[in-house]
Amino acid sequence: GTMTTDRLEGYRARIQAELDQVVAYWLKHSHDKVYGGFFTCLAKDGKIYDELKYVWLQGRQVWMYCRLYRTMDRFHLPEILEAAKSGGEFLRRFAWVPSAGSTGKCAFCLTRDGQPVKVQRTIFSECFYVMAMDELSRVTGDEEMQAHAESVMDQLVHWVRVDPSGLGQPQLSGDRPVNSMAVPMMLLCLVEQLGEGRPGVAEKYSEVGSWCVQQILQHVQRDGNAILENVSTDGKELPGCQGRLQNPGHALEAGWFLLQYAAGRGDQELKKVAVDKFLELSFKAGWDPEHGGLLYFLDADGHCPTQLEWSMKLWWPHCEALVAFLMAYSQTKEPGLLDRFTQVYDYTFSHFPDAEHGEWFGYLDRRGSVELNFKGGPFKGFFHVPRCLFLCEKLLDALLAETRSS
Amino acid sequence: GTMTTDRLEGYRARIQAELDQVVAYWLKHSHDKVYGGFFTCLAKDGKIYDELKYVWLQGRQVWMYCRLYRTMDRFHLPEILEAAKSGGEFLRRFAWVPSAGSTGKCAFCLTRDGQPVKVQRTIFSECFYVMAMDELSRVTGDEEMQAHAESVMDQLVHWVRVDPSGLGQPQLSGDRPVNSMAVPMMLLCLVEQLGEGRPGVAEKYSEVGSWCVQQILQHVQRDGNAILENVSTDGKELPGCQGRLQNPGHALEAGWFLLQYAAGRGDQELKKVAVDKFLELSFKAGWDPEHGGLLYFLDADGHCPTQLEWSMKLWWPHCEALVAFLMAYSQTKEPGLLDRFTQVYDYTFSHFPDAEHGEWFGYLDRRGSVELNFKGGPFKGFFHVPRCLFLCEKLLDALLAETRSS
Numbered sequence: 001g002t003m004t005t006d007r008l009e010g011y012r013a014r015i016q017a018e019l020d021q022v023v024a025y026w027l028k029h030s031h032d033k034v035y036g037g038f039f040t041c042l043a044k045d046g047k048i049y050d051e052l053k054y055v056w057l058q059g060r061q062v063w064m065y066c067r068l069y070r071t072m073d074r075f076h077l078p079e080i081l082e083a084a085k086s087g088g089e090f091l092r093r094f095a096w097v098p099s100a101g102s103t104g105k106c107a108f109c110l111t112r113d114g115q116p117v118k119v120q121r122t123i124f125s126e127c128f129y130v131m132a133m134d135e136l137s138r139v140t141g142d143e144e145m146q147a148h149a150e151s152v153m154d155q156l157v158h159w160v161r162v163d164p165s166g167l168g169q170p171q172l173s174g175d176r177p178v179n180s181m182a183v184p185m186m187l188l189c190l191v192e193q194l195g196e197g198r199p200g201v202a203e204k205y206s207e208v209g210s211w212c213v214q215q216i217l218q219h220v221q222r223d224g225n226a227i228l229e230n231v232s233t234d235g236k237e238l239p240g241c242q243g244r245l246q247n248p249g250h251a252l253e254a255g256w257f258l259l260q261y262a263a264g265r266g267d268q269e270l271k272k273v274a275v276d277k278f279l280e281l282s283f284k285a286g287w288d289p290e291h292g293g294l295l296y297f298l299d300a301d302g303h304c305p306t307q308l309e310w311s312m313k314l315w316w317p318h319c320e321a322l323v324a325f326l327m328a329y330s331q332t333k334e335p336g337l338l339d340r341f342t343q344v345y346d347y348t349f350s351h352f353p354d355a356e357h358g359e360w361f362g363y364l365d366r367r368g369s370v371e372l373n374f375k376g377g378p379f380k381g382f383f384h385v386p387r388c389l390f391l392c393e394k395l396l397d398a399l400l401a402e403t404r405s406s
Numbered sequence: 407g408t409m410t411t412d413r414l415e416g417y418r419a420r421i422q423a424e425l426d427q428v429v430a431y432w433l434k435h436s437h438d439k440v441y442g443g444f445f446t447c448l449a450k451d452g453k454i455y456d457e458l459k460y461v462w463l464q465g466r467q468v469w470m471y472c473r474l475y476r477t478m479d480r481f482h483l484p485e486i487l488e489a490a491k492s493g494g495e496f497l498r499r500f501a502w503v504p505s506a507g508s509t510g511k512c513a514f515c516l517t518r519d520g521q522p523v524k525v526q527r528t529i530f531s532e533c534f535y536v537m538a539m540d541e542l543s544r545v546t547g548d549e550e551m552q553a554h555a556e557s558v559m560d561q562l563v564h565w566v567r568v569d570p571s572g573l574g575q576p577q578l579s580g581d582r583p584v585n586s587m588a589v590p591m592m593l594l595c596l597v598e599q600l601g602e603g604r605p606g607v608a609e610k611y612s613e614v615g616s617w618c619v620q621q622i623l624q625h626v627q628r629d630g631n632a633i634l635e636n637v638s639t640d641g642k643e644l645p646g647c648q649g650r651l652q653n654p655g656h657a658l659e660a661g662w663f664l665l666q667y668a669a670g671r672g673d674q675e676l677k678k679v680a681v682d683k684f685l686e687l688s689f690k691a692g693w694d695p696e697h698g699g700l701l702y703f704l705d706a707d708g709h710c711p712t713q714l715e716w717s718m719k720l721w722w723p724h725c726e727a728l729v730a731f732l733m734a735y736s737q738t739k740e741p742g743l744l745d746r747f748t749q750v751y752d753y754t755f756s757h758f759p760d761a762e763h764g765e766w767f768g769y770l771d772r773r774g775s776v777e778l779n780f781k782g783g784p785f786k787g788f789f790h791v792p793r794c795l796f797l798c799e800k801l802l803d804a805l806l807a808e809t810r811s812s
Contacts, residue, residue, distance in 0.1 A: 041647070041712070049709045050646040100576055107578075115580030170506055172513075174521030240456040241447070303455045306447070306783045308715040308769060363714060365771060377712045 004338070005403050011345060012396040018353065019389035023068065023075065025359045025375070026061070026382040031083055035113050037090030038083075042376035045357045049374065051112040055095050057381030058110075059128030062087040064386050066135040072390070081139060088136045088145075090114065095129055101168040103155075109378075121169045123156055127186040130156070134193050150201070153190055157208055160187060177233045178242070184215035185254050188261065213261060213270070216254050220277050226300045227251040227281055241306055246298040248286025249317020255279045256324040263331060275328050275337070283321065283340060291367050292347045294318060312371065313364040315380070318348040319388035326395045360385050410744070411809050417751060418802040424759065425795035429474065429481065431765040431781065432467070432788040437489055441519050443496030444489075448782035451763045455780065457518040461501050463787030464516075465534030468493040470792050472541040478796070487545060494542045494551075496520065501535055507574040509561075515784075527575045529562055533592040536562065540599050556607070559596055563614055566593060583639045584648070590621035591660050594667065619667060619676070622660050626683050632706045633657040633687055647712055652704040654692025655723020661685045662730040669737060681734050681743070689727065689746060697773050698753045700724060718777065719770040721786070724754040725794035732801045766791050 029046035030038045032053075040057040041050035065084035068075035094114030098104045106125035107116040119125075130149045137146035159167055160183055191209040195202030218235035221228045229245040230238055237243050255278030262270035286294040293313035297305040304310070325341035328334070351368050352360040354375070362380045363372035374380075435452035436444045438459075446463040447456035471490035474481035500520030504510040512531035513522040525531075536555045543552035565573055566589055597615040601608030624641035627634045635651040636644055643649050661684030668676035692700040699719035703711040710716070731747035734740070757774050758766040760781070768786045769778035780786075 043709060049705075050712075052646060097576075097578065109580075111580040116578040117580040119576060119578065170503075170525060172503065172522040172525065174515075174517040174523040240458060299455075303449060304779045306456075306778070306780070308718060308778065311777055312714060366777070371717055371772070372712070372714065373710045374712070 005400065007338075007342070008396055008400055008403070012393065012400065014349065015389050015392050015396065019386060019393060020074075021358050022360070022382075022386050022389065023080075025357075026386075027079060027083070030061070030376070030382065031086070032112065035090070036086045037094075037114075038087055038382070040376040040381040041378070042359075042374060044354065044373045044375060046375070052117065052378075053090075053110045053112060053114075054378050054381070055091070055107055055110065055125045056128045056379075057376075057383070058087055058091055058095075059125075059132035060381055060383035062091065062132035063128070063135045064382050064390075066132075066139045068386070068390060070135070070139050071394075084136055085140065088132060091129060091132060095125070102166040105168070119168075121167045123159055123167070123183065124186065126152055126156055127190060130190055131193055134190075150194060153194060153205075156187065156190070161208075161211070176238070178238065179215055179218055179231045179233050179235070181216065181219050181229050181247070181250055181254060184212040185250075185257055188212035188216065188257055192257075192260065192264075209261070213258065216258065217273065219251070219254070220273070222300065224277065225281065226285070227254075227278060228300060241299065241303075244300040244303065245305065246282075246285055246300055247296070248282040248294050248298065249296070249314065249320050251278050251282035252286075252294075252317065252324045253320035255282065256320065256327050259324070259327050259331060271331060275332065275334075279324050279328055279337075279340075283325075286317070287343075288313075288366065293351065293364070293368060294321060294344075295366075309363075311366040313351070313366065313368060315348075315352050315360050315362045316384040318344055318352065319384040322348060322388050323391045323395075326392055330395050330399050411806065413744075413748070414802055414806055414809070418799065418806065420755065421795050421798050421802065425792060425799060426480075427764045428766070428788075428792050428795065429486075431763075432792075433485060433489070436467070436782070436788065437492070438518065441496070442492045443500075443520075444493055444788070446782040446787040447784070448765075448780060450760065450779045450781060452781070458523065458784075459496075459516045459518060459520075460784050460787070461497070461513055461516065461531045462534045462785075463782075463789070464493055464497055464501075465531075465538035466787055466789035468497065468538035469534070469541045470788055470796075472538075472545045474792070474796060476541070476545050477800075490542055491546065494538060497535060497538060501531070508572040511574070525574075527573045529565055529573070529589065530592065532558055532562055533596060536596055537599055540596075556600060559600060559611075562593065562596070567614075567617070582644070584644065585621055585624055585637045585639050585641070587622065587625050587635050587653070587656055587660060590618040591656075591663055594618035594622065594663055598663075598666065598670075615667070619664065622664065623679065625657070625660070626679070628706065630683065631687065632691070633660075633684060634706060647705065647709075650706040650709065651711065652688075652691055652706055653702070654688040654700050654704065655702070655720065655726050657684050657688035658692075658700075658723065658730045659726035661688065662726065662733050665730070665733050665737060677737060681738065685730050685734055685743075685746075692723070693749075694719075694772065699757065699770070699774060700727060700750075701772075715769075717772040719757070719772065719774060721754075721758050721766050721768045722790040724750055724758065725790040728754060728794050729797045729801075732798050736801050736805050 029042050032039055037053050037058050038061050039048045040054055043049050062084050065080050069080045094110055095106045096104055097107050097116045097119055100119040105119050106129050108120040108125050109117040130152050133145050133149035191205045195205055218231050219227050221237050229247045230242050232238055255274045258270055258274035285298055288295055294317040296312050296314050297307045297310040299305050321344045325337050329337040351364060354361055359375040361370045365371045435448050438445055443459050443464050444467050445454045446460055449455050468490050471486050475486045500516055501512045502510055503513050503522045503525055506525040511525050512535050514526040514531050515523040536558050539551050539555035597611045601611055624637050625633050627643050635653045636648050638644055661680045664676055664680035691704055694701055700723040702718050702720050703713045703716040705711050727750040731743050735743040757770060760767055765781040767776045771777045
C-alpha cells in the first residue's frame, strides 16, 4: 500500500544520504598518499590517531570501493578506482609474511610503510585479502590478480577442510577442534564472491558452498531454539562458556548470507530456516528490552558472559540486522519483518550517526551513550556501515520498483 | 591523633571481616576434589559456570593460600595447606607443555583434568607458576620444589634479557621490541619472592632486581608528567596508541612494588619517585571526576582508547590503589596519602563487595553499576582481593601498633 511505499521512500532517502556522506568521510580522511593503502584509526573529526594498517580493514576498504565503483553509477569515479588500486597494490606488496605459518601467511597488522607487526593464526586476514583481490580484478580486468585470489582461496579451503597445521597453531590435547561460525560464513562469502557471473568458478566451489551452509546450520542448537557461536565439528554443543556463547549480530549476518544463497538457488526450506532461526531467534535473544539495541554477547543459559564488552551496543550487529530484515522482507513480503527492520532502523539512526562530523560512532554502552568516540579503529573501517547502506539502498530500489510496477 | 586512630581502627575491622569472608567463599566454592586444583569461573552465588582452569589463577591461588597460611595465625589451617598442595600438585603435573615454544612452556589454560587448551607466547603463566612453587616450598620445606622454582626463574630471566625466541613469537620487522610495564614488574615481584629471608638467593638476583627497577622507571615519560604502559627498550615513547596507553591501576601496583623495594633498601629517592610519579600521577590521570573510581585505560593525549572496556571500573586497580596509598602513608605519614586511601576505600567498599553472597564483583560500568556479575572468571580469581586485604590488614596492624606505643 501507499503507507508502506512512503515508509520505504523515507528509508531510501536517508540511507542514500548516509552512504554519500560516509563515502565522503573516508575519501577525505583515510587515504595515505605517501605509502599507499588506508589509515583506519580515525578520530571523531577524521584526524589520524594511529598509523598502523590493519590488513582486514585494508582488504575490506578495497573491496567496498570496488563494489561501489562497479555497481553504483554515482560512485563510478576515478578517485574511487585509484584509491582501490592503491590499497590493492599496498596489500600485494606488503600483506604476505613468507616466514609465518608453514607456507607464509597474511599479516594482521602492518606499519604505515608496510612492515609486518603481527600475524594471527587464523584465516581472516587471508579471507579479506581474497575479497579485495577478486573484486579489484573485476574492475581492472586483471586476470592474473583474479587467478591469484583463487589460489589463496584454495589455500584457505585446504587450511579449513584438510589440514590446519599451516596456520601455525600448536596442536594441544585439550584444544578440541571447533566449528566457529565465522569460518564457514567467511568461506561462503568468498564462494559467492568468486563465483559471481563466472559459471566455471561457481561450479568449482559449489561443493565448498554447500559444505559451508551445512556447517552454518550446525549452529542451530537446543532443538532449534538457540543459535550458538561455537559448536563441535560434529555439530554438538560444546561445554562451558565457549559452547554457550551467542553473538546475535553475527548470527543475523549468517542469516542474510543464507538468504542470499537460498535466493540464488530457489531453496525455500533454507530461506525458512534463515528467517525463523537465524533472524528471529537472534533478534529475540539479542534485543535489549530495557534500553533497545542489540547486545554484543549472551550466554544461552543466562549466565553473564565473560567478555567485558558483552552488554555494549556495537554498530555492526545493527548493520547486519538492517540488511537481514530488509532482505527477508523483500523475499517474503511478511509485514512483521519490515516492522523488525523499522525497529532496528529507528534505534540505529537515532544512536550511531554523528551529525557533526559524519560517519557513525561504533561503540555505545548498554544505555546507548557513545563510549568510544572514534569513527575508525583496529576493527572498524570502511566496511560494515557502507556495505549495509549499499545493500539496503539496492534492496529498497528493487522493492520500490516492484511497488511502482504493481 | 585519636581521630586518625579511630579511622584506622574502622578500616581494619572492615578489612579483616572482608578477608575472612573472601577466604571462606573460595574455600567453599573453588576446590576441585576430583582432579585437584581450583575452579575459578564462579558465578555470583559461587556456582561453577565453566570448568576450565586458568594457570595464572591456579598459581595465584596456591601462592595466596600459602602466604596466608604462613603469615597469619587465623589462616594457619590444615584445610588451607591441603588446598594449596592440591593446587601445586595439579600445576606440577599438568602446567608444562613440552612441545610449546622451543623448550617447553606453561599452558595458559587447561581442561578440568589438566589437558592443555591454550599456550600464550608471553612469560606470565610461568611467572605465576614460580610464585606458587616458591611460596608452597616455604610452607612444606620442599627444597627440590624451591630449586625448581629457581630454575624456571632463570629461564624467565633468559627469555626477558637474553633471548625471547624460546617464547615462540615470530620475529617481524615491524614489531619493535617493547618495554611493557608488566614484564619488569613481574620479574621484580619474583626477585622479592625468591629472595625473602634467603640472603644467598637475594644476592644472586640482586642485579636483576635493580635492572627491573630501572626498566620500570623508564615508564615515567613526558618530562615526568605521565606514566606510560609501553615504552621502547631504550626508554623512549613509542608511536601511536600503544605508546600513549595508560593503565593507572597497573602503574599504582608498580608504585607499591617500588615502595616495598625502596623500603627494603632505605632508598629515599626511589620512595619519592614511587609516590610523586607512580601514585600521584596515576591517581590524577585515572580517577573519574564525574562518577568516581579508577578508569581502566586512558590515552595520554586524551584520545579515546581503542580498548572497548577502557571506561569500566575494575576491582583490581582499586585493590592496587588501596595497597599503594596505605603503604605510602605508612612510610611517610603524609595525611594527604591517607586521604587518597580514604577516597579509594569509600568507592571500593560501596561498589565492589556483594553483601548477599560474599566476595567482590569485578567489573562495573563507568557509572558504577555491576556489569559482569560473576565473582571469578578467566582473569579474576583468589588473588587481587585477598592480597589487598591481607596487605592492608598488615599495614594497619603496624600503624595501629605504632600509634599505641607513641
